[in-house]
Amino acid sequence: MRVGVDLGGTKIEALVIEGDGHVLGRARNPTPTEGGADAIVAAIARTVDEAAASIGIGVDHQTGVGIGSPGAVDEDAGTVGFNSNLAGGWREPQPFAAKLGKQLGVQVRVANDVEVAASAELELGAGRALGSWLAIWWGTGVGGAVVLDGRRWRGNGSAGEFGHMVVRLGGRVCPCGRRGCVEAYAGRAAMEERARRLHARGQKTKLFELMGKAKRDRLTSGVWEKALDQDDALARALIDDAYDAIAAGAASVVNLLDIDGIVLGGGLGTRFGERAAVQIHDKMRPHVFNPARDPVVVPAALGDDGGAIGAALLVR
Secondary structure, three states, X not given: OEEEEEEOXXXXXXXXXXXXXXXXXXXXXXXXXXXXXXXXXXHHHHHHHHHHHOOOOOHHHOOEXXXXXXXXXXXXXXXXXXXXXXXXXXXXXXXXXXXHHHHHOOEEEEEEHHHHHHHHHHHHOHHHHXXXXXXXXXXXXXXXXXXXXXXXXXXXXXXXXXXXXXXXXOOOEOOOOOEOEHHHHXXXXXXXXXXXXXXXXXXXXXXXXXXXXOOOOOOOHHHHHHHHHOOXXXXXXXXXXXXXXXXXXXXXXXXXXXXXXXXXXXXXXXHHHHHHHHHHHHHHHHHOOOOOOOOEEEEOOOHHHHHHHHXXXXXX
């Protein structure tokens, strides 16, 4: 048994995994909105303890803990570097594996969140049917990973930063500080910031009313879904902007690498599932250079559990 942790911008989920993906226990907590890396480490430790306790065992009964984290992750060093979406963000590498290993008393490995989710889809999910493909994880940020001929392409260690492909020169400011990135239009955090700004200027929306009713302090994927279901004009416009940005970036990857398809996951990607896949596929078509190519866009088969399952696979 091992524990896999999916560290996201709104939630931390820990699964106790047996074998190659059988889930025995789980726990979920909100991601801290402040306190930096130390607050994140404490929240992960608490969530791992709760997941183990859910099946009546201690963490020390596990082979180890794997963590999928956004940000600049150095697997060998066990650190998470520059991050703009978690607990107020930080710039310098933080020793997640060492701190958690000492606190939990087991081996800890950490890797990029989309990389581990893509690895799970490659071994157990939608990626098995595709030779070369792009993983797009659409959530608080927009992450990516590249698989070529059935193998992960890591470049010099940080390949797949799909969210920071520029889709509009001089465009909106991204949480990373640059302009025109996919994430500036499609990241949940950036979308929420824009929604708040437009709402403060007088634009009507049900988003924040729905957020209050759901007792959330952020516009979660569930709040966005409810707003769309109620045909909220602002929510629809911002989601359409997100589809446009993701589709333009994905088409550029298709033009560059001639891949077979796209696997769509993440909080928003999983929530909207097939309807998001259809929208992105249709919006990609005008941007694909070779008219004979029609790459598929499919939802992640492992759904919301894929990130934690992939993280658990880090521990062998």
